[in-house]
């Protein structure tokens with residue numbers, strides 16, 4: 001896969017015209033946009049909760065006030081057209097065919113519930129047979145795995161996990177593991193009704209060759225494909241026509257500067273009629289309309305998409321330029337840390353986006369998921385670094401290998417000092433002989 005296509009020179013430029021240098025955001029303005037971030041913490045974990053610039057928070061507040069000033073008028077005259085404006089912008093950003101294909105929902109967890117609920121009904125209504133297969137990656141997000149349990153296994157579906165290697169060296173390794181699992185799924189003539197595939201896995205983070213996997217699904221008769229792309233928009237190229245999935249969701253609050261919490265869910269027009277699990281009087285009017293009213297609540301985060309586009313277009317190259325620079329910076333920082341600790345990256349740079357897995361020194365003795373939490377807490381409390389840690393159990397026969405990886409992110413607010421603080425914190429733990437065994441819960 002060409003990293004420049006994935007992270008940089010994507011075909012879509014969101015209508016970004018050639019920008020005059022004078023109109024570009026300055027370093028000082030960037031600092032001001034994120035001046036509400038705690039100054040005490042080196043936050044190298046944009047991946048978990050994203051970030052929202054001050055100007056967008058201000059725009060959101062304005063929408064909240066408009067609603068509070070006259071809610072009835074807002075409900076009858078402003079709500080739906082404002083959501084439609086945001087959906088229209090997202091539609092062109094992700095190259096979807098039709099506006100009805102784009103719904104705004106709270107987050108990727110909600111999107112997964114919407115899609116998987118649809119499959120639960122197919123099993124419950126006897127349209128699918130008990131034991132029909134649904135496939136997902138072993139590294140699927142925890143909440144999505146639980147949804148699979150709640151909606152699919154409980155309804156009689158047979159869930160198969162695709163074991164992926166980590167560290168990973170090439171897309172071929174992923175493609176081959178996926179094919180193997182798919183063949184297992186099709187054994188004894190079973191029908192594979194759905195494949196749930198991440199675009200960028202969460203932990204460990206790896207950019208998955210999604211186009212290739214969707215193509216394999218089509219060739220092998222998998223009926224439908226749902227892409228969990230919680231991290232994708234603002235982090236990698238997202239093009240519905242190129243990817244060709246039936247359903248695709250990405251959070252807008254993670255890497256696209258929207259406030260918490262909003263995501264889009266794409267549902268191919270020809271695929272089927274999905275329903276929101278929260279039923280309102282809009283039931284039956286199409287998912288986009290159902291999602292635009294799930295009862296009285298604050299919808300303001302859904303209205304600010306036009307402001308967010310204005311924000312990203314203050315950067316050279318717009319969102320594509322941001323992605324490219326974040327990718328280059330996080331790879332550089334990942335290599336700097338791996339060199340300092342004499343470890344390695346969890347995947348080659350072209351399989352990284354704006355996040356990278358960096359091996360931690362083996363002498364830290366990371367030997368369980370609990371250890372990762374203890375180390376993360378220690379880094380936060382004693383060194384003021386916020387970074388998630390992943391435990392990778394040693395394989396048979398492996399001794400003294402790297403068992404812990406940090407997932408570092410880079411977003412426009414990050415500075416090199418953030419990563420130096422992390423480097424020096426780990427170096428100090430190593431010099432002081434601190435191991436996870438010695439850390440408290």
Ligand SMILES: Cc1ncc(COP(=O)(O)O)c(C=O)c1O
Nearest residue numbers: 107108109110141202228230251
């Ligand atoms: C791959 C993946 N799927 C789903 C989610 C859930 O996202 P949310 O908490 O916004 O629902 C995440 C969160 O990081 C994720 O990484």
